[in-house]
Amino acid sequence: MALKNLGDLPVLPLPESFALTAAYNEDSFPNKVNLGQGVYRDNNCQPWVLPSVRKAEETLHNQQVNHEYLPIAGDSKFLTKARDLLFSPEIGSSENITSLQTIAGTGANHLAAIFCARNLHPKNVFISDPTWDNHHLIWEVAAPNVTRKLYPYYEPSTRGLNFEGMLAELENSAEENDVVILHACAHNPTGIDPTKEQWKKIAEVVGRKKLFVVFDCAYQGFASGDTDADAWAIRYFYSTLFAESSSLTPAGMFVCQSLSKNFGLYGERIGALHLVTPSSNSPEGAKAHLVQFVRAEISCPSLFGARIVQTVLDDAELRSKWQEDVRIMALRIKGVRTLLKLELEKLGTPGDWSHIEQQIGMFSFTGLSSAQVQELKEKHHIYMLSNGRMSLSGLNESNVAYVAQAIRDVL
Structure with missing residues (x-):
């Protein structure tokens, strides 16, 4: 059935990951943590331009390529x-x-x-x-x-x-x-x-x-x-x-x-x-x-x-450098997995947290409930998807103890 008025169209919500990022950006709390967005961040939780990519950009600039x-x-x-x-x-x-x-x-x-x-x-x-x-x-x-x-x-x-x-x-x-x-x-x-x-x-x-x-x-x-x-x-x-x-x-x-x-x-x-x-x-x-x-x-x-x-x-040299860049990203993610597991265990957090270290890639399915995730956001300014998915690139040595303590508090 055709709409009589475009104003009758319902307002659809933003996808959750984008809405989380918007809420995180508006949050003025100094120790906030973004564990929602699936993008790589360096150990300072900042965007990282791969050195191999930066070199390729310089090469292309020097070639003065067109844009057809x-x-x-x-x-x-x-x-x-x-x-x-x-x-x-x-x-x-x-x-x-x-x-x-x-x-x-x-x-x-x-x-x-x-x-x-x-x-x-x-x-x-x-x-x-x-x-x-x-x-x-x-x-x-x-x-x-x-x-x-x-x-x-x-x-x-x-x-x-x-x-x-x-x-x-x-x-x-x-x-x-x-x-x-x-x-x-x-x-x-x-x-x-x-x-x-x-x-x-x-x-x-x-x-x-x-x-x-x-x-x-x-x-x-x-x-x-x-x-x-x-x-x-x-x-x-x-x-x-x-x-x-x-x-x-x-x-x-x-x-x-x-x-x-x-x-x-x-x-x-x-x-x-x-x-x-x-x-x-x-x-x-x-x-x-x-x-x-x-x-x-x-x-x-x-x-x-x-x-x-x-x-x-x-380019053989650039390709080798890129492969090293990829390893650096993967190893950092593996490293914060281990750090988080150890912090949770040190705090005596209820449950077995070995799955965090055993899972692989950018994300961990933590096992936290949607209510616990909501409490993490409201009380501790930690942002992650309601299904319990954590984007591990938002962790580093400076905030992992804070995140572990917050998880311990909501359980």
Whole structure:
């Protein structure tokens, strides 16, 4: 039914993470702590421009490059480097992989949802419970006729992975051509990833039931500090399910790759979408449809971030420096995990806090209730998502004892 008055439209709330950041910025309390926003911060809790990125910026400045339009599909040299980083140079050159540049990982997820809804017509899309909240909004907006179903992922009693529940849901409910969204590494929000043996079992179910996989790879390098290790699941799925000799071939696979986070290029919104088709299928027709979607939405992608990534990955010395930058970020996050766990234990905080150290990546699913999170904000000026997700980059040696004491106080 058409609206008679635009004023009748309800006011929608800001996404929680953005609303939290706005509230944090307005808070004048001197010891406030932002554990809500999923961005890396240095040991002073300040934005960090990666030294490798700064050097690439200087290189580009000295080259006096222009600012012309890119092709609709994006910069081909950037896409080659991004694809090789994700799949490896040996796999990346395969003819059944096609790539487009996107507006970060969000744009890649949105393109994937539109393509799947309009061309595959799946009955369901399976999304982990919990997940990055934007997965739900993207599919609600881009594919309203596809039913969103949750598969179990987090087990509160163990604060670990509910692997049996996850497999059982896919086995019992997923139908051929349905879509399943998987986090490649550093699961958001839980920080819990399947083991290699568990990934193998997931791949077997996906291939046997002929599902369509959408891998969301937002944190390559952030999980372990090793970009190759963090791409293991994607490479395993490719080599096992899409080899010519495979008897378990899924409907296809998208990989949504963000390069905003592991290069610290948040505002440049740089990413890529990679489509993998079974070896018997050419990806050219699918790529043409994806290009049409890009043309309708943004005409062509952004240039500067792509140039930075290409410049870094194309130069052996810069690439080595960038890999060290990524390790520095990952090691700092691991370090504050240990500090927080030790502080909580020193205070005699009720419960077992080993999960904080065992989880991986930017986030920890603390196990705190929404009421406890609200109390942390109101009484201690500590900001985190209501589901208990903590962004660990907001911690450092100066505030970790304060945060631990505040958690102890609300329990």
